[in-house]
Structures are given as structure tokens and as C-alpha cells.
Amino acid sequence: MNTFKSKIALFIPCLVDQVYPEIGMAMVRFLRYFGYEVTYDPRQTCCGQPAFNAGHRNEARKVARTYIRVFEDAEIIVSPSGSCTAMVRNYYPVLFHNDQVCETARALGSRVLEFSEFVHRENLTESISGKFPAVIGFHNSCHSYRELGIRELPFQILKKIDGLELRQPPGEPVCCGFGGLFSAKYSAIAAAMAKTRLSSFTELGVDYVISNDPGCIMHMRQEAIDRNITVQILHLTEFLMKAMQIT
Amino acid sequence: MSTFSRFLRKSAAKAEDQTHLLKILKAVSTHDSKVEAMKNLQFKDWESARKQAATIKNHVLENLPGFLEQFEKCITERGAEVLWAGNGIEAQNYFLEICRRHHVRKVIKSKSMTTEEISLNETIESAGMQVWESDLGELIVQLAGEKPYHIVTPAMHKNTAEIAELFHDKLGVPITESAEELTMAARTYLRDAYVTADIGVTGANFLIAREGAVVLTENEGNARLTMSCPPVHVVIAGIEKILPSMDSLPLFLPLLATSGTGQQITCYNTIIRGPRRNGEVDGPQKLYIILLDNGRSDLYRKERFRESLRCIRCGACLNACPVYRTIGGHTYQTTYQGPIGSVITPHLKPMGEWQHLSYASSLCAACTSVCPVKIDLHTLLLENRWEACANHQTGMLWRFGLKFWAFFFSKRSRLNFFRRIGRIKLPIIRPFLPHGLRKRVPQIPAKTFSTLWKEYEQS
Numbered sequence: 055m056n057t058f059k060s061k062i063a064l065f066i067p068c069l070v071d072q073v074y075p076e077i078g079m080a081m082v083r084f085l086r087y088f089g090y091e092v093t094y095d096p097r098q099t100c101c102g103q104p105a106f107n108a109g110h111r112n113e114a115r116k117v118a119r120t121y122i123r124v125f126e127d128a129e130i131i132v133s134p135s136g137s138c139t140a141m142v143r144n145y146y147p148v149l150f151h152n153d154q155v156c157e158t159a160r161a162l163g164s165r166v167l168e169f170s171e172f173v174h175r176e177n178l179t180e181s182i183s184g185k186f187p188a189v190i191g192f193h194n195s196c197h198s199y200r201e202l203g204i205r206e207l208p209f210q211i212l213k214k215i216d217g218l219e220l221r222q223p224p225g226e227p228v229c230c231g232f233g234g235l236f237s238a239k240y241s242a243i244a245a246a247m248a249k250t251r252l253s254s255f256t257e258l259g260v261d262y263v264i265s266n267d268p269g270c271i272m273h274m275r276q277e278a279i280d281r282n283i284t285v286q287i288l289h290l291t292e293f294l295m296k297a298m299q300i301t
Numbered sequence: 302m303s304t305f306s307r308f309l310r311k312s313a314a315k316a317e318d319q320t321h322l323l324k325i326l327k328a329v330s331t332h333d334s335k336v337e338a339m340k341n342l343q344f345k346d347w348e349s350a351r352k353q354a355a356t357i358k359n360h361v362l363e364n365l366p367g368f369l370e371q372f373e374k375c376i377t378e379r380g381a382e383v384l385w386a387g388n389g390i391e392a393q394n395y396f397l398e399i400c401r402r403h404h405v406r407k408v409i410k411s412k413s414m415t416t417e418e419i420s421l422n423e424t425i426e427s428a429g430m431q432v433w434e435s436d437l438g439e440l441i442v443q444l445a446g447e448k449p450y451h452i453v454t455p456a457m458h459k460n461t462a463e464i465a466e467l468f469h470d471k472l473g474v475p476i477t478e479s480a481e482e483l484t485m486a487a488r489t490y491l492r493d494a495y496v497t498a499d500i501g502v503t504g505a506n507f508l509i510a511r512e513g514a515v516v517l518t519e520n521e522g523n524a525r526l527t528m529s530c531p532p533v534h535v536v537i538a539g540i541e542k543i544l545p546s547m548d549s550l551p552l553f554l555p556l557l558a559t560s561g562t563g564q565q566i567t568c569y570n571t572i573i574r575g576p577r578r579n580g581e582v583d584g585p586q587k588l589y590i591i592l593l594d595n596g597r598s599d600l601y602r603k604e605r606f607r608e609s610l611r612c613i614r615c616g617a618c619l620n621a622c623p624v625y626r627t628i629g630g631h632t633y634q635t636t637y638q639g640p641i642g643s644v645i646t647p648h649l650k651p652m653g654e655w656q657h658l659s660y661a662s663s664l665c666a667a668c669t670s671v672c673p674v675k676i677d678l679h680t681l682l683l684e685n686r687w688e689a690c691a692n693h694q695t696g697m698l699w700r701f702g703l704k705f706w707a708f709f710f711s712k713r714s715r716l717n718f719f720r721r722i723g724r725i726k727l728p729i730i731r732p733f734l735p736h737g738l739r740k741r742v743p744q745i746p747a748k749t750f751s752t753l754w755k756e757y758e759q760s
Contacts, residue, residue: 066750068710072720073743075750079757094754099710105703107664109686109695113707120711196665225333226667229623233663235699240661241737242313246627247663250322272743280740 061091063128065166067138068100069268077268080291081134081169087300088178098124103141106149107234114149118159122146126158131166134291135267136198139168144201168198169291170207170266179210184297187217188262191255192290193274194227195267208266208290215297223254232273248277255285262286264293304634305657312628312661313737321458321629328457329620335563336617343555343565354556355675358611361510361543365601368510368543369592375513379575381588388595389419392537395591396421396502397428403533403587405430405499409491411517411524412436413504414452414614415537415593418636421502433494435523437487444471450630452637453561453616458629491523501527501585505538506613507553511546514574515590518557518567525571534576534585539593541610547572553613560615560673596649605684609644611674618668618678624661633658640668640678647685653694659685713751720749 062085070078085092101121106114121142125131133139143163150156173179192212198204212218231237231247252274255263263285265271275287294300302310315321340347361368373383386392399405408425410416410432422443425432434443441456442449445467449455456464461480468474474486503524507516515536517524528534544553558564577584600606619625619639630638635646635655643658659682668678689695709719724745731739748756 071750073745075746075748075753078750079753082754082757094751096751096754097713099713099716102710105707107683107686108660108699108703109683109688109690110700110703110707111687111690113703116707117710196663196667200666200670225330226621226670229663229665229667231623231663233665236660236663237741238738240309240312241735241741242316243624243627243661244663244741245737246316246322247623250326250623250627273741276741276743 059088059090060130061093062172063125063131064092064094065101065125065131065133065138065142066094066098067133067135067268069272070134071098073272074268074289077134077271077289077292080289080295081132083300084291084294084298085132087298088176088181093128095124095128101138101141102149103138103145104234106141106145107236111149115153118146118149119155122155122159122162125162125166128162128165130172131162132169132172133166134169134289135269136168136195136202136204137267137269139166139171140197140201142166168202168204168266170204170211171202173211174207179214182211182214182294182298183216184214184294184299185216186293186297189219189221189258189260190262190264190293191221191223191258191260193230193251193255193263193265193270195265195270196227196229198266199227204266208264211290211294212264215294218297221255221258221260223258228254230270230274232267232269234269237273244273245277245280248273249281249283252277252283252285256283260285262288262293264288264290266290304654307634308632308657308661311632311634315628315632322627324458324460325626325629328454329626332563332620336559336620337563339559339563339565343559350552350556351673351675354552354613354673355611357545357549357552358613358674359608361545362541362601362607362610365540365543368545369540371510372508372513372543373592375511376515376575376588376590377513379513380578381513381575381590384589384591386591386593386595389593392419392591392593392595393421393424395589396424396535396537399533399535399589400425400428400430400500403499405533407494407498408432408500408502409494409498409527409531410434410439410502411504411519411527412439412455413502413537414449414636415504415539416502417449418539418595419537419593421537433491433498435491435494435521435527436519437484437521437523440487440491441467444468448631450638451616451619452614452639453619458631495526495530498527498531500533500535501529501531502535502537503528505536505542505590506557507544507550508538508542509545509547509550509572510543512574514547514572516544516550516554517571517573518554518569519571520562520564520568522569525569528571528573529584532585533587533589534573536573536588536590537593538590539595540597541612556673557613557615560613560617560671600645600648603648606644606648606681608676609641609681611676612641612645613674614641615673617671617673621667621671622662623665623667624663628661640682641676644676644678644681644685647689653689653692656685656689656694659689717751 102118146159237244
């Protein structure tokens with residue numbers, strides 16, 4: 055393990071802050087467990103993705119400027135969301151194209167890491183150990199998979215837990231239907247997509263669906279409640295808490 | 302009812318249609334495994350093939366007017382007549398004029414989305430002529446009185462039993478479970494049409510500029526019969542179908558076949574360089590090529606959207622799209638469905654009326670990842686949304702809602718205030734939310750992460 059640990063700035067997505075704070079706390083405990091100094095700037099709000107994806111760039115910029123002010127001096131920024139990470143890393147340069155903060159935004163983007171990327175970068179995977187007898191499936195979020203190119207990292211982490219049986223639906227990861235405001239505007243389509251995605255896991259007999267994005271988690275959890283689907287949907291960090299018995 | 306309300310209603314109904322979903326998932330998963338196997342089998346490096354194809358198409362687009370003129374010159378020299386149609390009406394009129402000139406009563410057609418785009422069948426019928434679709438899938442939807450469900454597999458939504466029933470009703474053949482027997486019934490029905498038709502209409506998969514050629518790819522041999530049996534052949538093609546020369550075909554033919562149907566190459570590939578020449582024993586005596594713009598040059602002028610004209614209509618983005626799989630092709634009510642349809646339709650139709658399709662995507666990017674000519678489809682959907690917002694084509698509720706949101710989410714103190722009010726208000730508002738939205742809104746916990754962090758720090 056490293057003797058010198060970087061100072062970690064937490065990037066807590068609005069959904070985690072407002073709806074699922076336990077996901078953020080799980081990530082904090084994980085990082086502390088490995089001896090990292092963790093900081094949280096309470097001025098942070100949201101990365102601006104909801105407005106950006108709806109096409110409202112001015113509103114997105116307004117919120118994203120707050121984000122840049124909060125994080126511009128941070129060394130390493132870690133987030134429990136692939137989607138929010140992709141927003142900052144891939145789309146801030148687009149959003150602030152020809153703006154004076156563009157370079158700051160671009161540099162900032164290169165310092166933001168999604169949780170499993172951070173674990174990989176810091177070579178923590180080998181130090182993860184735990185035991186959890188369960189059948190699980192992993193739902194890689196579309197933005198994590200296609201925007202950030204995260205393919206094997208979460209699986210490498212999960213494979214360190216003894217007793218786990220991993221079952222994945224065949225083929226490429228399929229969207230759960232969240233898509234931010236898409237699920238509000240087209241709630242019927244989004245709900246059906248969540249059902250299809252969840253069924254692809256439950257048909258395999260999994261007890262847990264683990265994911266790396268709070269958006270997907272919220273969407274699938276709401277669908278599971280609505281349709282009485284008995285499967286536990288957890289964030290990777292929450293799952294690691296259980297499996298590694300970190301308190 | 303507006304186009305948007307219709308879409309909303311139809312998509313919600315289809316989303317709950319389990320029979321539909323199972324049929325489509327079955328078709329798509331068979332397709333997916335064939336495509337994946339073929340990519341690995343015949344391409345050493347699929348990624349390089351895509352890049353190469355995109356580069357060639359970009360080269361075409363940078364010089365499109367020149368290539369089109371080169372195509373016209375070459376094929377005209379060999380006896381074809383090229384007609385330039387600015388829009389659907391002009392194309393229809395050219396076609397009707399050709400029909401008058403050749404005293405046409407019966408038309409046979411092979412599969413062509415471009416003819417769907419200009420409502421050619423309706424035009425033919427309202428002019429008192431008869432039209433046969435010769436592609437099996439197209440024949441099925443024609444007999445059913447429907448529109449193509451998918452740009453490559455138009456009858457993807459019908460299973461064998463449904464087709465058997467349709468053929469029993471319309472063609473009088475006995476009910477059968479055998480796809481072979483049904484195909485034979487269609488074949489018998491169409492044979493006569495090939496021989497007696499006065500004119501054959503096809504689309505074009507590619508137009509070759511340097512050699513002046515029209516390329517057709519197909520699996521049933523029907524396009525070849527359609528173009529070669531009747532005395533007159535009319536090609537209707539979008540101006541973006543150009544490839545620089547025959548040299549591009551060794552890449553584009555397998556690329557299209559692999560992405561479209563998971564084949565190494567389609568069963569029949571026809572290269573047409575003109576009508577029958579002196580001394581030749583078969584082929585049409587007259588060849589017309591109607592080049593259709595119909596909004597394409599508008600797309601061409603918008604630099605950011607120009608790449609959408611690289612599309613070779615393989616249908617891969619439809620198959621990959623979880624929204625398409627959920628709501629099906631007909632729900633879009635457009636000629637081109639799925640991601641590519643949602644990208645281009647708002648530009649080709651009256652501004653604003655079709656922008657709701659740009660929003661009918663979770664931006665999962667599955668489309669972009671499968672496109673064989675690397676069109677950045679999900680980013681273009683996003684660009685469409687920006688354009689919609691800039692032109693005030695989004696609803697008032699969204700416009701003001703997001704202004705409101707930006708005000709509260711741009712400062713922590715305001716966000717905290719908003720949350721306090723929100724937590725009190727939400728239980729009151731919740732019962733009044735539309736059902737679909739209500740079940741998407743989770744319970745809001747008493748403490749934010751921000752609060753938990755403070756407590757954690759103090760402990």
C-alpha cells in the first residue's frame with residue numbers, strides 16, 4: 055500500500071446528496087479504510103447534467119460554474135457516479151467551448167475519477183478482500199461504459215470478494231432507462247426499459263444488482279418497488295461495505 | 302392531436318405491450334449474435350473499417366456537388382436520364398410524368414425507404430395505377446396496410462402465424478406454419494407482376510460517381526427482377542448515397558451486410574451502369590434516376606449535422622436502441638425510425654414539430670457505438686436539443702422549470718432552502734403528480750449527505 059496518500063476531494067452528485075446520502079458515506083468509509091484523507095466542500099451542488107442533457111446550456115453553465123469554483127483547486131476528485139464524472143470530464147469542454155473557464159474545466163475534468171477508476175489507479179484492488187455468499191449481477195451505467203470506457207474495473211473489484219457468484223446478461227450492457235429528465239418526460243418508456251433491464255438480471259436468479267451510478271440505482275429501485283420485483287439494488291460502494299465489513 | 306401527443310400516447314401503450322417486446326427482443330438478439338460473429342469473422346479490425354468508411358463518406362460530403370455531377374455525367378453518357386428533385390412533390394411529379402410518357406398502369410417496386418419518404422405508393426395509387434411491393438417484408442406490410450416497421454426489416458414485428466393469417470386473408474393461401482411455404486406463396490403472387498409490370502422502381506444503396514453506377518444490395522433477387530424485367534427502370538435515391546468510385550465497394554458492401562443483417566455480403570449485389578445497349582438481349586430500355594434532396598442540403602449546410610448524411614441505412618442503431626426495442630418502429634410515425642430517424646427527422650420536416658423525437662432517448666450511446674460509419678448519433682440528439690432550446694421549441698414548463706432549477710442549484714444556501722420547502726411540499730404535491738411520474742419520485746430522506754458529513758466529522 056502507498057505510504058503517501060493523496061488528499062481526496064469528494065464529488066457527491068446531487069442525487070446522492072439529496073436522496074441516497076448512504077452511498078456517499080459508504081464511499082467515505084471505504085476511502086478512510088484505506089487511509090485516505092477525505093475532504094468535502096459543502097458548497098457543492100450539482101454538475102449541471104440535467105439541464106445540459108435537456109439542451110438548456112445556459113442553465114447548465116450557471117450550475118457548472120459553481121462546480122468549477124468548488125473544485126478548481128482540488129488535487130484528486132472522486133465520485134460514486136460514472137455519469138456525473140463523464141459530464142465533467144467529457145462535456146464541460148463542450149459546454150464551456152470558447153469560454154474563459156474552458157481550460158480550467160478541461161484540466162479539472164482530468165482530475166475527476168469515478169470510484170472504480172480511483173480504486174484501479176491507486177492499485178487498491180489487490181487489497182480488497184471480503185466474503186459474501188450471494189448471486190449478483192453488475193449493471194454498468196451507459197455513461198460509465200461508453201463515455202468513460204469503464205469495462206472490467208468493477209468486475210475486477212467484485213472478483214476479490216469470496217463467495218460471490220457473478221451472473222451477467224449476455225451482450226453489451228443495456229440502458230436501464232433513466233436518462234435524467236428522459237425518465238420524467240417519457241416515464242412510460244423509461245419504466246418499461248427499467249423492467250426489461252431488471253428482468254434480464256432476475257431471470258438469472260440474482261439476489262443483488264450492483265451498479266456504479268446513483269441515477270440507474272434510483273430508477274431501478276423505483277421500478278422494483280412499483281412492480282414488486284424482489285431484488286436488492288445497491289451501489290458498488292454500499293456493497294463493498296457489506297462484503298468487506300467496514301464500519 | 303399534435304404529433305407529440307400522439308407519440309406520447311402510442312409510446313406509452315407500446316411500452317406496456319409484452320407480446321410486442323418479446324417478439325422484438327427475440328428478433329434483435331438473433332440479429333445481434335449474427336452481427337457480432339460476422340464482425341469477428343470477416344474484419345480483422347472492425348474499428349479500422351469503421352474509421353475508413355467514415356473517412357470515405359466525409360470525403361464524399363466535402364465534395365458532394367462535384368461527385369453528384371460526375372455521377373450524372375457518367376451515367377448520362379451511357380444512356381440514363383438523371384432528374385433532380387428538390388423535394389418530395391417534385392420527385393412525385395417526375396415519376397408521374399415518366400408514367401404518362403410510358404403509358405404505365407402497373408408498377409413493381411423493390412424495397413426503398415426513399416420512396417417511402419416521398420409517399421410513392423400513395424402517389425401511384427391515387428393516379429389510378431397499381432403497385433406491387435416485391436420485397437417479402439415490404440409485401441407483408443403492404444398487404445397489411447401498414448408502413449415499414451424498420452428500415453431494413455420492415456415486417457420485423459410480425460411472426461409467422463400473423464403472416465400466415467394475412468396471406469390467407471389477402472392471397473387466399475391455406476394457413477401454414479412453414480415460412481418456406483409462405484415465401485413460395487409470395488413468389489407465386491409476384492411472378493406475374495414482374496412480367497406484366499410496365500415499370501420497375503428501385504432505390505439505390507450506393508451511387509458510384511467515377512464510373513457512374515447504381516448499386517443495389519438485396520437477399521431475395523427481387524430488386525434484380527424489378528429492375529430488369531419491365532421495359533422502364535426508375536431509381537429514386539437520396540443525394541447522400543454517393544461513393545467516390547467502385548474502389549469503395551469492397552469495404553462498403555461487406556460493411557453494410559454485416560451491420561445490417563450479420564451477413565458476409567448480401568445474396569444479390571447488382572451494379573447498373575445504364576439501360577440496355579445495342580446488341581444486349583435484356584435489361585430495361587429506359588433508365589431514369591431521380592436524385593432526391595428533400596431537406597438533405599439543409600442538413601448539409603448545418604456543419605454540425607452534416608455527418609448524419611454519412612448514414613448508409615443499415616439499421617444497426619435501431620436494433621441497438623433500447624427505446625426503439627421498447628416502443629417499436631411504428632410509434633415514431635416517421636419514415637426513418639430509431640436514433641438516426643430522431644436525429645434527421647426534425648431537420649427534414651417542419652421545424653419544431655418533430656423535436657420531441659430528439660428527447661426520446663436516454664442518451665445511452667448504444668447507437669453511436671454500433672454505427673458502421675461512426676455517426677456520433679447520441680451527441681447529435683443532444684445538438685438537436687440545444688437547437689430546440691435556442692429556437693424556443695421546448696415546452697414552457699421545461700423552460701421555466703430549468704431556470705428555476707438553475708437558480709436553486711447554483712448556490713448551496715439556495716439549494717438548502719429549496720430542499721426544506723421541497724420536503725414539506727413533496728408529500729402534498731405527490732398525489733397530484735401524473736401516475737407515471739409519481740412512481741419515479743423516491744422518498745426523500747431526512748438528512749442530506751452534507752448533514753451526515755457534518756455529523757460524521759464531529760463524531
